[in-house]
Amino acid sequence: MDDVDLAILRSLIKNSRITISQMSKEIDVPDATISNRLKKLEKDIIKRYTLIPDWQKIGLEITSIIIIQTESEKHELVKEELSRLPEVSEVYSVSGEYDILIKVWVKSIEDLNQLINSKVRSIDGVEDLTEMIVMERVKEDIPAL
Structure with missing residues (x-):
């Protein structure tokens, strides 16, 4: 390059x-x-072309960051299952106390609760999680080259 x-x-x-x-x-x-x-x-190099919409204007009012602890032997399975959820836009393996960080987009707090309780917590290998609701998007962009 x-x-x-x-x-x-x-x-x-x-x-x-x-x-x-x-x-x-x-x-x-x-x-x-x-x-x-x-x-x-x-x-x-280029994985795909995409766009960044104004999520609130299309009805996805709530953005949440969720950090997840997994059973070590089921870590790969948890990553795969989380990646399949349509509400999940990003999945990262991370170091530290937690193992995975995900970013999710939903219409409401009720939808967030349903996602967490019915989908995320039900994945075999999820031990614990902490969710954080994004209060304000200060910057959401691609890093400069």
Whole structure:
């Protein structure tokens, strides 16, 4: 990965809908170079193109961070099961007192309680958890390159 590849990534992070022609002008590299580099990046570096909506405007009023302790021999199973839940947007294995951190999006506190009690706690291998409700999103972005 060189400076041109990084410039392409920065441009896409800023605006994933940018055209190759616009990117070419912005980076001052020919269209063909951008196109070829982009194909390679899509193969090796870019996992997918996505968007970040205003979650509240689409009805997902509650964001929660949940940290989970697992039985060590069932850690992998718990990660897989959590990843399958549609309300869960992120799953991380972490170090420290807890083993897994997840981020969830739900419509209401009632939905959060149902998710925790009916789905998360029922996963075989979940020992304990602590949930935190996000009070304010101060920054929600992709890190700069």
